[in-house]
Amino acid sequence: MIEDKNPQRTSLSELGEFGLINHLTKHFSLNNSSTIKGVGDDAAVLAATDKQTLVTTDLLIEGVHFDLSYMPLKHLGYKAVMVNLSDVYAMNGTAEQITVSIAISNRFPLEAIEELYAGIKLACDTYKIDLIGGDTTSSTKGMLISVTAIGSAKEEDVVYRIGAQETDLIVVSGDLGAAYLGLQVLEREKQVFQVDPNNQPDLDAYTYLIERQLKPEARKDVKGILEELEVQPTSMIDISDGLSSEIMHICSQSKVGCKLYEDKIPLDPQVISACEEFNIDSTMVALSGGEDYELLFTVPIADFDKIKGNPNFSIIGHITAEDQGLNLVTRANQEIALKAQGWNALKQE
């Protein structure tokens, strides 16, 4: 849509590859003393440190992971960074650098790529991240973004998926399911628009849902909150594919089972009302929706008093012995086995 509305179009080939990278990155400044050299040499250089280094990468592809008919490019740039920072925070680390590679077809003018980078810059400024490298090339079709995030943590602070112990409490930050429902609202509006382009949608009832889908925030704050509470998680993961899929990763790697309580799963009121409207089960949305970018972690049961009542966290269950399996206790007090129904990028197309 941006392409049609934008009066100014500068062809990408006018600038050339190095001109384009310079043009896009010149307004980025460095926020971290660990960044010795960012963009502009064969490789970026990071300072030696007594911390461990965390590395994670994600690839977002037009038509698979995003739809530009309702995802503004600035939001896409922001979200591509968030998705990666979230993985660093899920190790209980501090994110410090990113590289961003993009491939773009000629249908995008320079002004569109500037929008994308404006979103990347906003994310870098807000989260104190340095853009230290990347690659810009043409694609034969569509757009894709590959981001690698680099962070650090003291060895004793790093939290893996592997450490959950029997009787540990299962805790989640924020609330779940809103991003998935935001996507449903946007998909519906896209279809309405295709039928009647003059229809003016009233999206006031869905603002939180749409924001969670288009402009998610990674939970940078959780590390600090847990430090203040003097709680060290025994395992942690970020919720990108839905609660069900993520707790399965923790349980399989930690060789434990779990019991989740349906009535403890945190849901925003907009999620509950949208589920009624779309006639979807809200628990299913929380379990399988994905893209929430909240953190799921386990803490020793001795920390119950420190966590309970904290407005940032919900205790949603506890870890059991491996042979008890992975179960959800429903509101009707029935135990049902959890199934992985996370979003599978390979099933698309």
Added chain:
Amino acid sequence: MIEDKNPQRTSLSELGEFGLINHLTKHFSLNNSSTIKGVGDDAAVLAATDKQTLVTTDLLIEGVHFDLSYMPLKHLGYKAVMVNLSDVYAMNGTAEQITVSIAISNRFPLEAIEELYAGIKLACDTYKIDLIGGDTTSSTKGMLISVTAIGSAKEEDVVYRIGAQETDLIVVSGDLGAAYLGLQVLEREKQVFQVDPNNQPDLDAYTYLIERQLKPEARKDVKGILEELEVQPTSMIDISDGLSSEIMHICSQSKVGCKLYEDKIPLDPQVISACEEFNIDSTMVALSGGEDYELLFTVPIADFDKIKGNPNFSIIGHITAEDQGLNLVTRANQEIALKAQGWNALKQE
């Protein structure tokens, strides 16, 4: 081509995303003590070290950077790693880890992706690199590979593009132009094949050229050779876009000029004979061909005796004052200004 010849086809969606990643990475072992945790958590974890960390990334796209009609997938995987390691070596560093993200359309069966990963694994085994992460997703069209390489170097060993000084010698490893000519040979054979699929090409005269295009090696050895010679380069870059483009990066960042000598540019005999056959100027091929992945560096003139006669290196010119510009002294002893004619990925399509 592999798709047509392969009798066994396993659909990617049968495995699912996590199954696919597990399947592809299970045979990879860790080579470096700096890798604390590779694939399998939210982020990889690297050990704290007293060295600086080097980070570089490159994106390869089907139809832009490679043509699967003559690039076997195993070679593609190998080359995608080499391209990134070369950037780490160009900082005078040691490459230790990579992340690999791939997007693949459904036209590729599992067996094709296994071939790609066989090439990545061969590169990892040969160069002692650990695969520590990545992302695997579907694409709406074609294949792409995004690799990020991570390395390390002592602070005092890192060589930037910025340090070239007036009177420094300009040195290049290996020989230049072969990869570009290999591409010309392969393109010609592709056209012959399209006209006459039964034609059996005789490529004996081009084996070196084709190998340089399809299976380039990054110059891991140069760091050790220079250490033995007790030579510390003042600036360094890898030759991915052609000698002309790379010396321009060094000169512009170091704020110096240069004088290159046409008769000193190292060329393999196959390059010379192929240039005659294709009626191309061999100097132009070396200056603008690209994809050689040799290292271009500058050393103090005091090191002349240490470098001269070394079979790994050719002294091809020297650094001058900035106001003298960038010049090539031809075999006819004429000075002509250098122009950047490096390969520009944005001009494709």
